[in-house]
Amino acid sequence: MKLKANDFKLLLEGNIKSFSLNGEEIIVEGIKDNSSEVKNNDIFIAVKGHKADGHDYINYALGNGASLIIAENEDKLPKDKLINYIIVKDIKKATADLVYSLNNISIDDFSIVGVTGTNGKSTSVSLVHHILTESGLNSTLISTVEIKINNQIIKQPRNTTPGILEIAELLKLSSESNSKIINIEVSSHAIDQRRIENLKFDIISYTNITRDHLDYHKNFEDYKKTKLSLMNFLKENGKIIINIDKLNKKDFYSSNKALITYGFDESADYVIKNFEQNIHQVKFTMKTIDNEFVEIVSPLVGKFNIYNIVNAFIIAKLLGIETELIIKAVSSFKGIPGRFQLVPSSKSLGFNCVIDFSHTPDALEQVLSTAASLTDGRIIIVFGAGGNADQGKRKIMGEVVSQKADVIILTNDDPKDEDPQKIIEDVLEGIDQTKQFLVIPDRKTAIEAALSFANKGDIVLITGRGHEQFQLFANGKKVKFNDYEVATKCIETIKRGLRR
Numbered sequence: 001m002k003l004k005a006n007d008f009k010l011l012l013e014g015n016i017k018s019f020s021l022n023g024e025e026i027i028v029e030g031i032k033d034n035s036s037e038v039k040n041n042d043i044f045i046a047v048k049g050h051k052a053d054g055h056d057y058i059n060y061a062l063g064n065g066a067s068l069i070i071a072e073n074e075d076k077l078p079k080d081k082l083i084n085y086i087i088v089k090d091i092k093k094a095t096a097d098l099v100y101s102l103n104n105i106s107i108d109d110f111s112i113v114g115v116t117g118t119n120g121k122s123t124s125v126s127l128v129h130h131i132l133t134e135s136g137l138n139s140t141l142i143s144t145v146e147i148k149i150n151n152q153i154i155k156q157p158r159n160t161t162p163g164i165l166e167i168a169e170l171l172k173l174s175s176e177s178n179s180k181i182i183n184i185e186v187s188s189h190a191i192d193q194r195r196i197e198n199l200k201f202d203i204i205s206y207t208n209i210t211r212d213h214l215d216y217h218k219n220f221e222d223y224k225k226t227k228l229s230l231m232n233f234l235k236e237n238g239k240i241i242i243n244i245d246k247l248n249k250k251d252f253y254s255s256n257k258a259l260i261t262y263g264f265d266e267s268a269d270y271v272i273k274n275f276e277q278n279i280h281q282v283k284f285t286m287k288t289i290d291n292e293f294v295e296i297v298s299p300l301v302g303k304f305n306i307y308n309i310v311n312a313f314i315i316a317k318l319l320g321i322e323t324e325l326i327i328k329a330v331s332s333f334k335g336i337p338g339r340f341q342l343v344p345s346s347k348s349l350g351f352n353c354v355i356d357f358s359h360t361p362d363a364l365e366q367v368l369s370t371a372a373s374l375t376d377g378r379i380i381i382v383f384g385a386g387g388n389a390d391q392g393k394r395k396i397m398g399e400v401v402s403q404k405a406d407v408i409i410l411t412n413d414d415p416k417d418e419d420p421q422k423i424i425e426d427v428l429e430g431i432d433q434t435k436q437f438l439v440i441p442d443r444k445t446a447i448e449a450a451l452s453f454a455n456k457g458d459i460v461l462i463t464g465r466g467h468e469q470f471q472l473f474a475n476g477k478k479v480k481f482n483d484y485e486v487a488t489k490c491i492e493t494i495k496r497g498l499r500r
């Protein structure tokens with residue numbers, strides 16, 4: 001594609017501070033914001049980030065063949081050569097305007113569903129995607145666990161919500177596959193960093209807002225404000241869905257037309273009733289906004305998952321799916337890996353082992369309460385806290401676990417760049433040391449210990465890392481480690497020992 005100065009003026013209307021375009025036309029093959037990905041005739045967008053400043057890589061991008069530099073800071077342009085550049089006031093707006101226009105992506109062609117909240121995003125969007133595809137509709141899923149168009153995996157996610165250029169690429173691919181419904185998880189980081197620039201949501205769903213990511217956000221109020229600001233991206237006739245048991249209606253648009261509520265609270269538009277569960281399934285009744293009574297059976301377990309199911313039900317209804325189809329699809333959705341995932345082989349040892357991704361105080365509380373309601377035996381938990389993340393939540397996680405578990409084994413999660421011992425000490429501050437507890441930093445040994453302690457009827461909960469495949473240590477060290485696989489192997493070893 002060849003673009004002239006006037007084309008850029010139109011595309012970046014009102015955003016240009018200064019520019020210098022040498023020659024008649026600029027050849028544009030692609031748009032990149034990472035210098036190492038730049039190829040001949042790509043535009044390089046220089047972004048000042050949290051770790052690095054893209055402006056420092058302009059020379060590198062030019063060396064890779066960039067045909068044009070778009071940046072915010074004119075002082076950082078190379079002074080020793082004649083280059084094509086445009087200085088803009090707002091780099092995120094410029095990125096979104098360019099990438100969507102040059103790829104002919106019209107946001108209005110899509111129905112975009114955004115799920116946000118501290119916990120329950122991946123489960124909710126994945127279930128919506130399952131309901132849509134089971135009902136014969138094309139759908140795109142953008143989540144922490146996977147990125148899929150219909151049943152085809154497109155790529156492994158790096159973030160919960162990808163950056164502007166990656167979202168644009170996924171919308172383009174979706175369009176080519178005739179998938180016009182986009183289900184995307186929206187993290188608070190993504191809202192703050194404007195990764196969702198130019199998107200317009202048909203539906204925005206809030207699962208809950210509890211403590212997390214206070215390493216990034218100044219305080220809880222700032223975190224909540226960021227989450228709530230997602231409503232600015234709602235289409236004019238869009239809908240907001242909230243869990244009324246967990247969130248305050250007053251924080252959301254007051255217009256009853258836009259807001260749909262669910263919960264056990266009788267005042268909700270969708271009221272959950274008569275819930276019962278065992279380790280394999282939940283069953284409940286739901287009174288819908290149309291006063292229908294719907295019976296739901298799902299292999300997902302836990303009261304928190306009932307919320308996720310109802311959330312997905314409402315989204316699917318708003319997208320036009322028939323109630324009967326939704327009920328059928330919900331009953332066949334086995335969940336996503338590492339979310340209250342049962343390790344079936346533990347059954348033969350007389351106890352249940354469950355892998356769960358809880359890594360916030362609220363998620364731990366939900367999962368421990370669920371486990372407690374499912375057994376008269378003990379709850380043995382293997383848990384830790386992640387590095388490079390909210391340090392203040394560690395003590396609270398220790399307190400929650402002390403209140404709800406019978407045996408606590410404190411271990412390493414993903415320490416990342418932090419000293420694992422320091423993380424353990426932060427969690428220990430919250431642990432009730434009169435409880436039965438052990439500190440076993442090596443995660444495999446901790447899992448082995450928990451599984452060896454378990455008696456008939458107990459539940460062993462292994463939390464914090466869910467589906468993750470690698471344990472992350474300092475200096476980028478990655479060690480293959482999946483909780484489900486490790487637990488399965490340990491159970492096999494215990495069984496072999498018993499047979500001898």
Ligand SMILES: CC(=O)N[C@H]1[C@@H](OP(=O)(O)OP(=O)(O)OC[C@H]2O[C@@H](n3ccc(=O)[nH]c3=O)[C@H](O)[C@@H]2O)O[C@H](CO)[C@@H](O)[C@@H]1O[C@H](C)C(=O)N[C@@H](C)C(=O)N[C@H](CCC(=O)O)C(=O)O
Pocket residue numbers: 033034035036046047048049050051052053054055057158159160161162163164187188189190193195
């Ligand atoms: C702190 C943070 O959130 N960073 C995110 C942010 O990166 P950034 O823009 O700040 O990037 P940076 O590394 O400072 O670099 C600045 C610029 O220089 C460029 N650069 C850099 C190096 C180089 O050699 N050449 C070059 O051009 C980079 O491409 C970038 O454009 O924007 C990137 C693109 O969207 C994200 O991938 C990246 O996520 C990092 C990897 C991350 O770990 N983020 C976590 C905190 C996060 O976002 N988590 C949330 C949710 C988690 C949850 O739900 O629990 C998520 O949405 O994933």
Ligand SMILES: Nc1ncnc2c1ncn2[C@@H]1O[C@H](COP(=O)(O)OP(=O)(O)OP(=O)(O)O)[C@@H](O)[C@H]1O
Pocket residue numbers: 117118119120121122123124144160185207208304305307308338339340356357358359362363364366367466
């Ligand atoms: N609705 C909910 N309320 C509270 N806790 C929940 C809820 N749904 C799931 N959880 C807990 O949170 C964990 C992560 O679930 P899920 O992946 O769906 O959430 P998420 O918001 O996408 O988190 P992440 O972005 O970190 O993956 C689960 O393993 C469970 O412990």
